[in-house]
Amino acid sequence: MTTKFIGKRVKRNEDPRLLTGQAQFVDDVEIPGMLHAAFLRSDYAHARLLSIDVSEARKRAGVVAVFTAEDMGDDWQPGPPLVSPPPTVKDVIFHSRRQVPLVKDKVRHAGEAIAVVIAESRYIAEDAVEDILVEFEPLEAVIDLEKGLEAGSPLVHDDLESNLAAHLFQKKGDYEAAREKADLVIARRIVVDRGAAAAMENRGIVTDWDKKSQHLTVWDTTQAPIPIRNGLVARLGLSEHKVRVIAPFIGGGFGPKMMMFYPEEMLIPWVSMKLNRPIKWIEDRRENFYATTQERGQIHDVEIALSKDGHILGLKDIFLHDTGAYDPYGLTTPLNTQCHVMGPYDIKNFTSEVSVVFTNKTLVTPVRGAGRPQGIYIIERLLDIAARELGIDLIAIRKRNLIPPDAFPYEHEIIDQAFAPLVLDSGNYWPVMEKALEMVGYDQFIEYEQPRLRAEGKYVGIGVIPFLESTGVGPYEGARVTVEASGKINVATGIGTQGQGHFTSFAQIVAEQLGVAVCDVRIVTGDTAEFHWGTGTFASRGAVVAGNAIHASASIVRQKVLKLASKILKTPEEELELEDGLVRVIDIPHKSISLGELALLANPLRGAVQPGTEPGLEATAYFGPQYGATAFGTHAMILEIDPETMMLEIKRYITVEDCGTVLNPLILEGQIHGGVSMGIGNAYYEKLHFDENGQLLNASFADYLIPSATELPRIEVGHVETQSPLNELGAKGVGEAGTLPVPALFAQAIENALNNRDLEILETPLSPNRLYELLRPNEEKSR
Amino acid sequence: MSNLFDLAVTVNRVRYERAVEPHILLSDFLRHDIGLTGTHVGCEHGVCGACTVLFDGQPVRSCLLFAVQTHGHEVTTVEGLGTIDNLHPIQEAFHEAHGLQCGFCTPGILTTLVPFLEQNPNPSEAEIRAAISGNLCRCTGYQHIVDAVKLAAEKMRA
Numbered sequence A: 001m002t003t004k005f006i007g008k009r010v011k012r013n014e015d016p017r018l019l020t021g022q023a024q025f026v027d028d029v030e031i032p033g034m035l036h037a038a039f040l041r042s043d044y045a046h047a048r049l050l051s052i053d054v055s056e057a058r059k060r061a062g063v064v065a066v067f068t069a070e071d072m073g074d075d076w077q078p079g080p081p082l083v084s085p086p087p088t089v090k091d092v093i094f095h096s097r098r099q100v101p102l103v104k105d106k107v108r109h110a111g112e113a114i115a116v117v118i119a120e121s122r123y124i125a126e127d128a129v130e131d132i133l134v135e136f137e138p139l140e141a142v143i144d145l146e147k148g149l150e151a152g153s154p155l156v157h158d159d160l161e162s163n164l165a166a167h168l169f170q171k172k173g174d175y176e177a178a179r180e181k182a183d184l185v186i187a188r189r190i191v192v193d194r195g196a197a198a199a200m201e202n203r204g205i206v207t208d209w210d211k212k213s214q215h216l217t218v219w220d221t222t223q224a225p226i227p228i229r230n231g232l233v234a235r236l237g238l239s240e241h242k243v244r245v246i247a248p249f250i251g252g253g254f255g256p257k258m259m260m261f262y263p264e265e266m267l268i269p270w271v272s273m274k275l276n277r278p279i280k281w282i283e284d285r286r287e288n289f290y291a292t293t294q295e296r297g298q299i300h301d302v303e304i305a306l307s308k309d310g311h312i313l314g315l316k317d318i319f320l321h322d323t324g325a326y327d328p329y330g331l332t333t334p335l336n337t338q339c340h341v342m343g344p345y346d347i348k349n350f351t352s353e354v355s356v357v358f359t360n361k362t363l364v365t366p367v368r369g370a371g372r373p374q375g376i377y378i379i380e381r382l383l384d385i386a387a388r389e390l391g392i393d394l395i396a397i398r399k400r401n402l403i404p405p406d407a408f409p410y411e412h413e414i415i416d417q418a419f420a421p422l423v424l425d426s427g428n429y430w431p432v433m434e435k436a437l438e439m440v441g442y443d444q445f446i447e448y449e450q451p452r453l454r455a456e457g458k459y460v461g462i463g464v465i466p467f468l469e470s471t472g473v474g475p476y477e478g479a480r481v482t483v484e485a486s487g488k489i490n491v492a493t494g495i496g497t498q499g500q501g502h503f504t505s506f507a508q509i510v511a512e513q514l515g516v517a518v519c520d521v522r523i524v525t526g527d528t529a530e531f532h533w534g535t536g537t538f539a540s541r542g543a544v545v546a547g548n549a550i551h552a553s554a555s556i557v558r559q560k561v562l563k564l565a566s567k568i569l570k571t572p573e574e575e576l577e578l579e580d581g582l583v584r585v586i587d588i589p590h591k592s593i594s595l596g597e598l599a600l601l602a603n604p605l606r607g608a609v610q611p612g613t614e615p616g617l618e619a620t621a622y623f624g625p626q627y628g629a630t631a632f633g634t635h636a637m638i639l640e641i642d643p644e645t646m647m648l649e650i651k652r653y654i655t656v657e658d659c660g661t662v663l664n665p666l667i668l669e670g671q672i673h674g675g676v677s678m679g680i681g682n683a684y685y686e687k688l689h690f691d692e693n694g695q696l697l698n699a700s701f702a703d704y705l706i707p708s709a710t711e712l713p714r715i716e717v718g719h720v721e722t723q724s725p726l727n728e729l730g731a732k733g734v735g736e737a738g739t740l741p742v743p744a745l746f747a748q749a750i751e752n753a754l755n756n757r758d759l760e761i762l763e764t765p766l767s768p769n770r771l772y773e774l775l776r777p778n779e780e781k782s783r
Numbered sequence B: 001m002s003n004l005f006d007l008a009v010t011v012n013r014v015r016y017e018r019a020v021e022p023h024i025l026l027s028d029f030l031r032h033d034i035g036l037t038g039t040h041v042g043c044e045h046g047v048c049g050a051c052t053v054l055f056d057g058q059p060v061r062s063c064l065l066f067a068v069q070t071h072g073h074e075v076t077t078v079e080g081l082g083t084i085d086n087l088h089p090i091q092e093a094f095h096e097a098h099g100l101q102c103g104f105c106t107p108g109i110l111t112t113l114v115p116f117l118e119q120n121p122n123p124s125e126a127e128i129r130a131a132i133s134g135n136l137c138r139c140t141g142y143q144h145i146v147d148a149v150k151l152a153a154e155k156m157r158a
Ligand code: FES
Pocket: B040, B041, B042, B043, B044, B045, B046, B047, B048, B049, B050, B051, B052, B061, B062, B063, B064
């Protein structure tokens, strides 16, 4: 397909506003008469709430109201489940325990909201929070996943028999039989710990209730404005068209802004209606560390069975997954881990058993990667150990096990996070890996450079990690494309946008169909008044699912344009082209009519039209993929470690991505750079340290280190394109790809650099300190 | 608490006279009192750099200053650099090199760069990275930002 706009490095439509401070974010919304909210949050991770006294707070000048759970009466209800448990899996256990708007009886994680103060200013509201007196009975906290499942452990939810939130077993083939035949079985315990998404913009919500018109407007830092609208409608008993949710410009999402409903999202609209006043609540960074969802904590006891030539015969993974204090997001994250722990490899025998554990920690929901990095870390660590034990080259063992190109669509015989059979739609893996090896100069490095540098006393290492990513999952998205009388195109879709460049890549899709300039396509995302069907921006699905819905709508509009123009220009449709905002006769370019004129003609003020005629040049269409498209990639890295400080310097960083059709390479590269930088944080800098009481010890940017420009390398990006057969654009998602293989890559490259047979890295995140501890011989290595 | 202070400050070449409470942060004054919401707040503890503005031409964190401290001084925010129709060369370069994604960190980075590029018209990549190392960006991995700064330096030298 030759394209004019798709696949081009088009500059972004949204930039001028963002660059000049003219783009509206939630905290920029000001409404006359607006009040401000601040929350009292628990310092304890686990405590019974004995009493609350808000009388002093209520007396403070400028305070309008204070609400506790009790003040909410019957309106106090836990949040709705966001994702239900998988109905298609046999014997699944799932205990749904959802977050509450304000704590009523018992605090279940530090930072859980207990009361809200509404005041004339945020300053007053925060001061008044200090006036509230609370009496707690502190309880022992559940922090450790294994101890949490032991008999006699304190319970996060007293009505359950244990802290087991869910249990799920999946299998394919017969692992035990495969194990019998194996030449080598490797068993290890691998531990992955928690990190934060740390979007630069904290969460926030502004609500405006107009009692006379019974209309509620909500500005929300959400990745999913339509589900928020639907949930509010149900909670508040309003009609759908009376609630408008707007996700304006959002300062980064990365998953936690997909969580619904946060307690504040349930509460602030309710307060607004109670007080009949506009209300603003903006989270601060400390609250973000305690009250915005996090991810990645898992403990895996895993076993891999291999033949002596390095073929994987089977894999068995028994793991614990930390869901925090509640589990509104169902099993999405651990299911993603199960679906990625086989990596891009042809594994015929597989057993996986996950126990999800309630802990007295912040809720867990997907963070960029969403369970996938854990799966990839596990399989790649095992292959590194296997290669070492079998004396096989690290690349050779991987090449030997890759799913071959003729095996697609590849059925994995387990279910994925959408509860559908896991099918890998398409792929051609080895050329991608090969390209990464070439770009990094693998053979050259191993044969010449590394020996030379080692001789100079330098600790240099190389790593290469392939990975796959399920992307672009259903259920569906929709879009409405309209040609306006000005000749400009208006497009509305339901998903929200948080920096992914949708205002540009979606405009390119439309420009391709309608022959207009990309800057003449105006995209509206995330406003339920403009489009109110859809789900949200998650699972690397925006470009794939909403992109294809827009493509479908634009194609229908193109048909309508051609049909009308054909009548007016008295020329058969096949002889017309759409170019420069005009429809013209291919061989007679001056015989033309503009899209704007056609739009006017399609919406006549007088006269008769034929039956069945729809006015305007407009179409609404939907796209729902049969199943998700699977992307593939390989990262390669050369690093040098300072053996004294364990600080490392990344000398080269290569990524090769196959995400099908590329809509805009500039935006794609940006997504990858950002993903890698988050992955590097996950791998070597970022870890949330909870103490045994459930206190987060590093709840600030001074203590929780996200990479700055000086820690990050230049990233070289290569592309290979295997189009997805599942959608017309041939696209696969890429939003999370950059993050997935990085921890595995670090572990491999660090082991390679240090070249120390006693070092086996079985955990992530690492840090200079932790690496130093791991290297101290004969000393306590436990965490 | 009504010890209001009569503040007179010039922001983006416009003089503002306001009676403010002494504990109001400069970031809140700019954003909420005079409506310049281009300056963003990411941490309010002086680390992320999103709130950076120019104070008599030098970059400062507006979340760490009280508004009253700017009395008699000049402040420049992102709104004072260029306009949508007439971008500053640094803004233009960020547009061309895709130096922003969500754009939340961007205003603080742009204001940091103005004096940096005045003092270093031809910076190396390492110098650029050091210059923006106090501005956290979670979206871009900084590479396109670095490219944009190089491009901006070129434009400004031309
Ligand atoms: S908001 Fe001022 S440095 Fe982060």
